[in-house]
Amino acid sequence: xxxxxxxxxxxxxxxxxxxxxxxxxxxxxxxxxxxxxxxxxxxxxxxxxxxxxxxxxxxxxxxxxxxxxxxxxxxxxxxxxxxxxxxxxxxxxxxxxxxxxxxxxxxxxxxxxxxxxxxxxxxxxxxxxxxxxxxxxxxxxxxxxxxxxxxxxxxxxxxxxxxxxxxxxxxxxxxxxxxxxxxxxxxxxxxxxxxxxxxxxxx
Amino acid sequence: xxxxxxxxxxxxxxxxxxxxxxxxxxxxxxxxxxxxxxxxxxxxxxxxxxxxxxxxxxxxxxxxxxxxxxxxxxxxxxxxxxxxxxxxxxxxxxxxxxxxxxxxxxxxxxxxxxxxxxxxxxxxxxxxxxxxxxxxxxxxxxxxxxxxxxxxxxxxxxxxxxxxxxxxxxxxxxxxxxxxxxxxxxxxxxxxxxxxxxxxxxx
Numbered sequence: 001x002x003x004x005x006x007x008x009x010x011x012x013x014x015x016x017x018x019x020x021x022x023x024x025x026x027x028x029x030x031x032x033x034x035x036x037x038x039x040x041x042x043x044x045x046x047x048x049x050x051x052x053x054x055x056x057x058x059x060x061x062x063x064x065x066x067x068x069x070x071x072x073x074x075x076x077x078x079x080x081x082x083x084x085x086x087x088x089x090x091x092x093x094x095x096x097x098x099x100x101x102x103x104x105x106x107x108x109x110x111x112x113x114x115x116x117x118x119x120x121x122x123x124x125x126x127x128x129x130x131x132x133x134x135x136x137x138x139x140x141x142x143x144x145x146x147x148x149x150x151x152x153x154x155x156x157x158x159x160x161x162x163x164x165x166x167x168x169x170x171x172x173x174x175x176x177x178x179x180x181x182x183x184x185x186x187x188x189x190x191x192x193x194x195x196x197x198x199x200x201x202x203x
Numbered sequence: 204x205x206x207x208x209x210x211x212x213x214x215x216x217x218x219x220x221x222x223x224x225x226x227x228x229x230x231x232x233x234x235x236x237x238x239x240x241x242x243x244x245x246x247x248x249x250x251x252x253x254x255x256x257x258x259x260x261x262x263x264x265x266x267x268x269x270x271x272x273x274x275x276x277x278x279x280x281x282x283x284x285x286x287x288x289x290x291x292x293x294x295x296x297x298x299x300x301x302x303x304x305x306x307x308x309x310x311x312x313x314x315x316x317x318x319x320x321x322x323x324x325x326x327x328x329x330x331x332x333x334x335x336x337x338x339x340x341x342x343x344x345x346x347x348x349x350x351x352x353x354x355x356x357x358x359x360x361x362x363x364x365x366x367x368x369x370x371x372x373x374x375x376x377x378x379x380x381x382x383x384x385x386x387x388x389x390x391x392x393x394x395x396x397x398x399x400x401x402x403x404x405x406x
Contacts, residue, residue, distance in 0.1 A: 051344050051347050051348070052302060052306060052344050060291070064291070066291075066294050066298060067298050067302075068297070068298045068301035068302060068305075069301075070297070070301050071294055071295075071297035071298040071300070071301050072294075074294065074297055075290070075291075075294035075297070078290060087278070087281060088263070088267070088269075088278075091269050091274055091277065091278035092269070092274075094271070094273070094274035094277055094278070095269060095270050095271045095274040097274070097301075098271035098272075098273050098274050098300075098301070098304055099255060099270075099271060101301055101304055101305045102271075102304045102305065102308070102309070103255060105305070106305070106309065141254050141255050144254050145254070
């Protein structure tokens with residue numbers, strides 16, 4: 001088998017999801033840094049690999065690409081302990097993956113991007129303000145689930161946890177007050193104690 | 204087997220995805236109308252079914268719920284001709300499903316919602332304007348793919364087409380000029396000619 005190549009940007013939570021899963025599965029991969037703040041996902045060369053111009057991008061074999069972090073998570077976790085085999089549990093994992101991309105990431109990840117990655121809070125005050133209410137709404141949905149469950153699906157650690165952990169554990173970097181979410185905080189510690197855990201800045 | 208119950212809102216493209224697939228599969232279901240413009244997804248009763256307060260919501264058996272339109276599409280299409288069995292093709296289907304929810308729906312569907320469903324273009328001029336550029340960017344990614352392919356994945360009609368068709372074929376209701384996308388227009392006709400096709404306002 002070819003070595004997997006991951007086009008990635010180290011501060012990216014979406015990239016981190018893939019790094020974390022691959023490390024926990026124990027699958028070797030080559031990481032290629034693409035600096036999204038310098039337009040490196042907008043070059044003709046990168047767009048020929050992913051016309052949507054985003055990382056992470058997985059090169060499964062030369063010229064064979066897969067985009068969208070959560071699609072990559074599903075692809076890589078099939079047949080492992082990180083994706084349930086049961087049809088309904090697997091559907092629930094997908095439900096949380098779509099929740100993450102639609103109701104969570106656009107508010108929580110982008111707030112962190114503007115404040116901590118770009119360091120441009122002043123210029124983006126309005127954009128940051130608009131993201132507060134839907135961001136907190138997403139965190140409340142998570143808190144509700146984690147008040148009654150140890151993990152998001154089937155009381156065990158799956159890619160649903162990996163996907164939601166990526167930007168939740170750094171949500172404070174986007175200005176979200178996490179002290180009001182004790183169940184989320186306890187879950188963050190449970191995720192951090194999983195075998196093979198690596199931090200977001202760890203290559 | 205219990206009859207499936209679909210909590211739905213007739214003008215919703217996300218709801219339409221499920222209606223279309225279930226009709227094409229030939230699976231009977233009961234449709235329960237929930238008017239999102241009247242706050243009916245925000246009642247305590249509905250929130251007890253889906254804490255994220257959104258339709259469509261599928262009740263698989265009494266008390267067993269699945270949310271997120273694209274997760275429902277995957278759940279229902281497993282083992283049918285609408286979801287490829289091959290692992291990489293299935294991953295590509297997921298890639299397009301996540302693209303739809305992250306890069307397409309938040310701009311194209313919401314423009315239509317503000318303009319045609321709520322009929323509040325004036326009050327939302329700024330919100331509509333902000334959605335133009337990312338909406339057209341998503342349509343260009345689709346046009347690029349459909350210039351070289353008959354359908355999104357594996358040259359056959361799958362749930363990736365259903366998910367993207369739902370809001371693309373009514374994108375003009377959100378003020379998008381579709382005349383500049385001939386490949387998308389040809390694909391819309393191909394989707395409409397599939398066996399069992401129903402329109403978005405058809406119960």
